[in-house]
Amino acid sequence: MKTHPLDKALDLVHSDIQAGCFTGATSPDYWNMVGPFGGTTAAVMLQAVLRHPDLLGEPVAVTVNYAAAVGEGAFEVLAVPVRTNRSTQHWTIQMSQAGADGRPHVTTTGTAVTAVRRETWGTSDLPMPEAPPPAAIERASIGPARAAWLGQYEMRPIIGSIPTEWDGSGEASETRMWIRDAEPRPLDFAALMALSDTFYPRVWLRRAKPVPIGTVSITTYFHTDGALLAEVGTGYLLGRATGQQFSNGYFDQAAQLWSESGALLATSNQIVYFKE
Amino acid sequence: MKTHPLDKALDLVHSDIQAGCFTGATSPDYWNMVGPFGGTTAAVMLQAVLRHPDLLGEPVAVTVNYAAAVGEGAFEVLAVPVRTNRSTQHWTIQMSQAGADGRPHVTTTGTAVTAVRRETWGTSDLPMPEAPPPAAIERASIGPARAAWLGQYEMRPIIGSIPTEWDGSGEASETRMWIRDAEPRPLDFAALMALSDTFYPRVWLRRAKPVPIGTVSITTYFHTDGALLAEVGTGYLLGRATGQQFSNGYFDQAAQLWSESGALLATSNQIVYFKE
Incomplete structure (x- = not known):
């Protein structure tokens, strides 16, 4: 079966699963004018959280900051559950790539909140x-x-x-x-x-x-x-x-x-x- | 001259200025029902960025995640400029307090983007x-x-x-x-x-x-x-x-x-x- 382009773009390998460290690579399928489509970068950041063995619940809020251009090729994503409560979990996320000097440079930062949701009253004002x-x-x-x-x-x-x-x-x-x-x-x-x-x-x-x-x-x-x-x-x-x-x-x-x-x-x- | 209550709440002492490490304390003036008013906590997180000696520009975006209740008393704030570009700078921010075990526990995470802004076209759709x-x-x-x-x-x-x-x-x-x-x-x-x-x-x-x-x-x-x-x-x-x-x-x-x-x-x- 053919792999969907988004699944290819989201394909992360855990280099150190307990530490929340993953590696992946930019996808030509989602290339934008001078770098990867930012939506895919954000999805990859979230995917590292979703793949983490300690994940609690499902995503409620995700913030991604585009600190620098992501270049074509390999990247690392580090997802850390900094605080786990009874029904919520708080994450910090960082993407980095090797710079011209061979050392890792942060390209993208982020935070996420995941939670176990329970049925409550609800309505929409939008x-x-x-x-x-x-x-x-x-x-x-x-x-x-x-x-x-x-x-x-x-x-x-x-x-x-x-x-x-x-x-x-x-x-x-x-x-x-x-x-x-x-x-x-x-x-x-x-x-x-x-x-x-x-x-x-x-x-x-x-x-x-x-x-x-x-x-x-x-x-x-x-x-x-x-x-x-x-x-x-x-x-x-x-x-x-x-x-x-x-x-x-x-x-x-x-x-x-x-x-x-x-x-x-x-x-x-x-x-x-x-x-x- | 009397110090404004907000200035008291924002009063940070740098414990290690180059590392972006500050200490402060919760303010009774801005106490909410079971902890400090979240707006003050967010302001303190931003204040650590504003006080950092390497600050570039002025705030454009700030995200603060309330990971755990902040208790009455002292806290530490760590503000790190993880990436500095020509006109923008990306920050990670973390607040922590000593837990019952005496060790520091993260209470609040955040990110900020600061930038040197230049005059451009502008309008408001709000x-x-x-x-x-x-x-x-x-x-x-x-x-x-x-x-x-x-x-x-x-x-x-x-x-x-x-x-x-x-x-x-x-x-x-x-x-x-x-x-x-x-x-x-x-x-x-x-x-x-x-x-x-x-x-x-x-x-x-x-x-x-x-x-x-x-x-x-x-x-x-x-x-x-x-x-x-x-x-x-x-x-x-x-x-x-x-x-x-x-x-x-x-x-x-x-x-x-x-x-x-x-x-x-x-x-x-x-x-x-x-x-x-």
Whole structure:
């Protein structure tokens, strides 16, 4: 059976399992313009936690900071459960690569909270926006020609697709789209982490101008357990992203991902560097 | 001159300045029901970064994870600049306290990104909501009797004040309020970090039911530099917080803080444990 590209990208070997030390390598399938797609890097950071033998529960919150460019090739990920309570566990995560001097350099830092969740009262104050069904929306034609990772997703933008004319005419920063893996793969936490970073930079939409950008930090909260993810399976998610504040080289964007049946699976925020 | 209570709470002594190791103590002025107000803890974590001799730039993003209860008394904070680039710097932060066994135990983890910001294009897609001027809104009467830290803030809630009858009648999760330090103090980054955590748990408002809660992780993005903070000075901020998804023991809330003249200074998100 053919291995899914995301499973290849997430393939970690434990070099010292008790210490939480794993090795892996960047994936050409998820290459972005000058490095790996940040969503895959975040998913790999989370995957080290999920693979750790001492893991308690399932992910609730993950923060990943992009400290330096990740180069093509091998990397190490260190996931440490710094505090384990009765039903929650706190993790620090670090990715490093050998530098030009042969010594390991930190490229990515992060933290995660995992927890054993129990059934409680619940409600949503962020209901899924109205949207035509996925089949009614054309699949976006931007694809691997632009960057390999885009070819790994089936995106069906409802509003706010990537500008085709960079004429400075932008006036809003919201995107809504149906999205799922281009090659079907049942949804899991690592995939959901990556999906929370699939919204292109809001500054491009807001300005209709492709300025250089780079995410510096992303935080994703999970509102689902494994059972709900299994129900979603290979179905579409409705994603929404909006820009918030753009000033002096940084902007933040908020994103949400709902299942097709309307369950809010993840909320995510990121802050992004931009030039000019 | 009398020292401001927040300056007392933020008073760190460097035990090993080059290693980024500081010591401090919890403040009775900002005591919450069973431990220090989480906003002060987050501010202390950021303060260690701000006091570090190798600091580059000003805060852009801070994440703090509440791994365990902080007890009354002394603590250590370790702030490490793990990666310094040309204009950005990435930090890991850890707070620890001596446990019953006399050994240090991690209570709080975190990361921060600081940066030298440059003037660029900018705009806001989160304009300040309409609000009557602060003088037109009555000051909330909940105060130090409930928890000491509440007495340190002057809060003037416009909508969504804390329920006075816990009768299960809640139906919305939004609060808007004017807020500033009760004892005037010019706004700085540490104070803004603390302010981003001053919104009481959305689940109490949404359900009009005071269930046990605890923030597990908060992330605050700063959209201001020191010059803009200086302009705000001791003025009011307009704060807004809304609940997003409540399910199986955790909910997230999004918050924003604007200056009285309408500049969005910080956006913040947190995920909170709740019982039942």
